Amino acid sequence: MSHKVIYEQPLNERIRAFLRLESLFQQVRHHLGGTLPWDSRSTISSMLDIMNIFSRSDLKTEVMKELDRHTANLARLEQNPDVDRAQLAGLLDEIDTLIDELHAINGPIGAHLKGNEFLASIQQRSAIPGGTCDFDLPGYHYWLQLPAEDRIRDLAAWLECFDVIGRAVRLILRLTRGSTLFRAERAEAGFFQKSLDPNVPCQMVRVALPAGSPCFAEISGGRHRFTVRFMEQPSVNERAAQTGDNIDFELACCII
Structure with missing residues (x-):
């Protein structure tokens, strides 16, 4: 096959959550750099979905368990003479770095965003169809009219706490797919x-x-x-x- 359309089905809850996060992070990356208020709206919407996923389970622990499992599997390959040792060592170093960065995060991922009243108001109204209209959330309407660089700066600051976990999820899924x-x-x-x-x-x-x-x-x-x-x-x-x-x-x- 030249160009393929690939359909994926996770067979456990951990991979199911990782695939959903991967999709949301891709949406965020696509819309984050956009200059229109609609781009910022889309970024906020995906970010709130990411926050909801992290509020339901301790995904930091799940990700670290999966990284540890991959480390153990890859370490067994070190004795295989057919393995590219330099590539394997680089991969193990990448996993160790991610584990160290995750250990350095205090508390649940994104926990501090729960106390952000601006985001909380948008999240609350998002449960209502069309509930984030200008008349529902005048503060949100005001923010959406700010210069694009201001909105992008705010979004990037909020999303920064998900950077390490996002990189870890991408690596886990890359290893899974490539296995x-x-x-x-x-x-x-x-x-x-x-x-x-x-x-x-x-x-x-x-x-x-x-x-x-x-x-x-x-x-x-x-x-x-x-x-x-x-x-x-x-x-x-x-x-x-x-x-x-x-x-x-x-x-x-x-x-x-």
């Missing part, structure tokens, strides 16, 4: 199922289709098995249905 190569598979009549060894936990399932494929992949699964259904949707106004065709695709089961 396994894609291999060719076929779904008979648009359906594919595979059993997994529960003693060797699979972190994520990845399915690749060529760009322009008439189908998309719908993946579901758990510790013991997963299924992939290839769905056709002639129009966004029509309900998707499983194709009856045999579908050639590429599969990666990320076990690391």
